[in-house]
Amino acid sequence: DSGVTQTPKHLITATGQRVTLRCSPRSGDLSVYWYQQSLDQGLQFLIQYYNGEERAKGNILERFSAQQFPDLHSELNLSSLELGDSALYFCASSASTGASYNEQFFGPGTRLTVL
Amino acid sequence: GDSVTQMEGPVTLSEEAFLTINCTYTATGYPSLFWYVQYPGEGLQLLLKATKADDKGSNKGFEATYRKETTSFHLEKGSVQVSDSAVYFCALLTGTASKLTFGTGTRLQVTL
Numbered sequence: 087d088s089g090v091t092q093t094p095k096h097l098i099t100a101t102g103q104r105v106t107l108r109c110s111p112r113s114g115d116l117s118v119y120w121y122q123q124s125l126d127q128g129l130q131f132l133i134q135y136y137n138g139e140e141r142a143k144g145n146i147l148e149r150f151s152a153q154q155f156p157d158l159h160s161e162l163n164l165s166s167l168e169l170g171d172s173a174l175y176f177c178a179s180s181a182s183t184g185a186s187y188n189e190q191f192f193g194p195g196t197r198l199t200v201l
Numbered sequence: 202g203d204s205v206t207q208m209e210g211p212v213t214l215s216e217e218a219f220l221t222i223n224c225t226y227t228a229t230g231y232p233s234l235f236w237y238v239q240y241p242g243e244g245l246q247l248l249l250k251a252t253k254a255d256d257k258g259s260n261k262g263f264e265a266t267y268r269k270e271t272t273s274f275h276l277e278k279g280s281v282q283v284s285d286s287a288v289y290f291c292a293l294l295t296g297t298a299s300k301l302t303f304g305t306g307t308r309l310q311v312t313l
Contacts, residue, residue, distance in 0.1 A: 088244070088246070117299070119299070119300065119301075121301075128303060128304075128305050128306065129290065129301075129303040129306070130303075131300035131301065131302070134299045134300065136299075141299055142299045142300055144300055176244060176245065178245075178301075188294070188299075189247060189250065190247075190294075190301060191247070192237075192244045192245040192246070193244055194243060194244040195244050
């Protein structure tokens with residue numbers, strides 16, 4: 087158990103809908119990262135928050151957004167969903183940011199299926 | 202940009218066989234290197250890491266050495282077990298970036 091929790095575990099929805107994925111980092115970790123794992127794109131970094139502020143952005147679509155709240159939990163919002171958004175979404179956390187030795191601890195993931 | 206290339210899978214081995222999964226990288230600066238493992242139906246777990254050249258990371262019988270001259274971080278295990286069946290991801294992280302860059306993953310299947 088990494089200490090990172092994600093809800094829900096599974097999500098099935100229809101095209102055009104909007105969903106919210108939730109992540110609670112390990113106790114004391116200030117950084118939260120979101121990754122998408124899909125069959126065609128592999129594991130890709132989406133976005134990082136550090137202590138409530140956006141710190142780094144990867145291949146995140148404009149239809150997707152995220153935020154980190156004062157209690158440090160984070161939410162990833164996916165809107166106008168398309169079939170191709172079906173994937174496993176991971177959240178990870180680390181103690182700080184900017185240092186190459188910062189270990190990231192991964193949650194169990196949310197499997198999103200868009201029908 | 203940063204990238205990681207790892208060998209295609211699946212890799213199928215008999216129990217107690219020797220395992221090598223190749224990983225090479227391209228990065229600006231001096232990255233830290235990681236191997237993550239994903240067991241069926243689970244999230245990613247850090248298996249081992251190395252933060253500078255010539256460092257050897259090791260855990261659960263797995264080893265990998267950070268080779269700057271060949272930009273490689275190959276994963277090895279002397280004797281695999283059925284319980285090692287999983288997908289293994291090589292990844293790098295540079296000091297100026299916060300994101301992990303992953304390889305495509307290598308599926309390992311160990312049979313009795």
